[in-house]
Amino acid sequence: MSFRPVRRLLAVSLLLVGSLVQAQGKPDIVLGQLAPFTKLPVPQAPEINQGITAYLVQANKSGILGRKLSLFTLDDEYNGDKFVAQFRNAMAKSPVALINPIGSVALKRMLDEKLLDTADVVVMNAIPGAESLRRPGHPKFFHLRAGDKEQIEKIVSNAKAIGITRLSVLNNDQEVGLSGAKVALQEGSRIGGVQVRTVTAAGGAPGLAKAAGELAAQDPQGVVIIGVPNFVGDGLVAVRKAGIRQPVFVLSAVQPEFLVKVAGAEGARGVGIAQTYPNPNNNTLPVTRDFRAAMKQAYPDITRYTPFQLEGYLSARTLGEALKRIKDRDVSAAALQRSLKSMGELDFGGFRVDFTSSNVGSKFVDIAVMDREGKLRY
Numbered sequence: 001m002s003f004r005p006v007r008r009l010l011a012v013s014l015l016l017v018g019s020l021v022q023a024q025g026k027p028d029i030v031l032g033q034l035a036p037f038t039k040l041p042v043p044q045a046p047e048i049n050q051g052i053t054a055y056l057v058q059a060n061k062s063g064i065l066g067r068k069l070s071l072f073t074l075d076d077e078y079n080g081d082k083f084v085a086q087f088r089n090a091m092a093k094s095p096v097a098l099i100n101p102i103g104s105v106a107l108k109r110m111l112d113e114k115l116l117d118t119a120d121v122v123v124m125n126a127i128p129g130a131e132s133l134r135r136p137g138h139p140k141f142f143h144l145r146a147g148d149k150e151q152i153e154k155i156v157s158n159a160k161a162i163g164i165t166r167l168s169v170l171n172n173d174q175e176v177g178l179s180g181a182k183v184a185l186q187e188g189s190r191i192g193g194v195q196v197r198t199v200t201a202a203g204g205a206p207g208l209a210k211a212a213g214e215l216a217a218q219d220p221q222g223v224v225i226i227g228v229p230n231f232v233g234d235g236l237v238a239v240r241k242a243g244i245r246q247p248v249f250v251l252s253a254v255q256p257e258f259l260v261k262v263a264g265a266e267g268a269r270g271v272g273i274a275q276t277y278p279n280p281n282n283n284t285l286p287v288t289r290d291f292r293a294a295m296k297q298a299y300p301d302i303t304r305y306t307p308f309q310l311e312g313y314l315s316a317r318t319l320g321e322a323l324k325r326i327k328d329r330d331v332s333a334a335a336l337q338r339s340l341k342s343m344g345e346l347d348f349g350g351f352r353v354d355f356t357s358s359n360v361g362s363k364f365v366d367i368a369v370m371d372r373e374g375k376l377r378y
Contacts, residue, residue, distance in 0.1 A: 028070040029323060029331055031056075031316070032095035032121075034086050035102045036078035042229050042258045044127060044308050048100045049073060051312025054294035055320065064323050065331060069316075080105040087115055096323075096333050097122040099315050104176045104228065107133050116140045120333045122340070125315040128228075128253050129276075130176045131183065134360060140337055143360045144315050144353065148176065148251055149183050151274035152224070154365040155249045156187040158272075159222050160194045164247070168220035169198040170211055170235050172227030180226035180251070203231050205238070212242035222247045229254050233262035240267045249367070252276045252307065260374040268370050275366040277314065278350050279378045280305040286349025287314075318353055318361070321346055 033052060035045035056069045063069075072093055076083040083106035090098060098121055101107060107126055110116065116123065116138045123140060126133070129147030137143075159167050169184045171177035181198040188196030197218050201211035212235070215223060223244060225235040232254045239248060240263060249272040250259075259268040281304060282288045291313050295305055322339040323331065345354040353361040368376035 026067045029064060029067050030093060030095045031069060031071050031319065032074065032090045032093060032098045033071065033100060034074045034076055034083065034090050034098055035100060037073065037075040039078040040102070040229070042255055044102055044229075044253070044255070045100075047306050047308035048312035048315075050295070050299060050302075051291075051309040051314075052099055052316040053312075054291070054298040054309070055313045055316035057298045058294045059316075059320050064320055065326065065329050067331070069320070076101075076103075076106060078103055078106075080109045084109055084113065084115070087119070091119050091121065095121055096331060096336055097124050097319050099123075099319070100125050100127065100312060102127045104128055104130055104133065104174060108175060111138060111141075122319075122333050122336050124319050125311070128176045128251070130179050132175055132179045137359055139359070140333065141359060142340055142355060144318060144362060145252070145276040145311065146363045146365045147360060148180050148226070150363050150365050151251050151276065152180055152183045152226070153187045154367065155224055155272070155274060156184055156194060156196065157191060158367055159247075159249070160191060162247075164222040165194055166219065166221045167194050167196050167224065168215050168218050168222070169196060169224045169226060170215055170239065171198060171200055171225075172231040172235075173200050173202050174228060174231075177227040177231070184224060184226075201235075203227075203234065205234065208234055208238035209241070211235075212238035212244070215239065216242040216244055220244070220246060222249065224249045226251060229258060233258055236263045236267060236271065247272060249274070255306070255308070256370050256374050256376055259370065265372060265374050268374060269372050271370045272367045273370065273376065275307060275368050275376075275378070276362070276364060277307055277310050278364075278366070279368070279376075280307055280310040282378075285351075287351045290348070314348070314351065314353075317348070318346065 037045045060068050074086040076086045124142050125144040131149045169181050171181040184196050188194045199211045199214045201207045225232045232250050252274045325339045325343050326335045340355050355361050368378045
């Protein structure tokens, strides 16, 4: 999906939500999305926005606590400094929650600079789910999706189940890659029967070509590529050029369309992608039926749905359910935080969320495989 139609859809969605909100006299419950709408060459943020908007259109039919939900967006351009500046701009709009910030650099800055210590806001969900961004994390920072740890553990255990005994990891030299490689080594050691070896590389063709050569020399039966989306895409190209045709696995932050774009349909064919949500095009689960109905109303021209659209929808819906449970109708970040922790398990019908014991709500992980047409097969 190119950025031009994405921007057009985004504009339509915001107008639609705005028109519904203006019909209500009481103050809006304000939500924000601070994310890389430009610079990052994958449509994560725009597609998440579509899912958020679909829920808002649905919820605003009746409102929550007698009020409407409104949404603003800010672009951090996939840049840590810009994220910090835009975070401060976001706080000026008094949101009760920010939904789905993206990027390990931005999230690390948010935690390291203690932005949430003084900000009156809850952050719901984020990409990526590196363990270092979750432990210790922050009391106001809630994670809907299963983290990189759960995804990597699923990949390693799945590799063992299909008979892979030699598994190599190609990881980048940033936080998401380094912590991910550590998890893979630990899981291989824990379950036994799978020898895990790692190769760390910086981005860029020369470094990746060298790393892929080292990987090929390990004679792996399977490869896991862990890093930011650009690294994963370029890493897949390098691995294929090095002659590795064995199964390749990546984490959920990477979209199949992106892999096809950078590696071609043949290069991407057979890649297993960890999924932290059910198949969004499944029409048998109650959660995906609800999601599809919301998307059809908000975006009737879209006929095939993506995991990121479902992620945005579920992130917003989880916030909506928590807001409904604020008994004194004191809609504040503090009240929302208390409600998320005390509401117990939410069963959406095929996807469950529970923040009672930690700020990680779900451990759902599946693996879907790309077919010759670049589509995911669950």
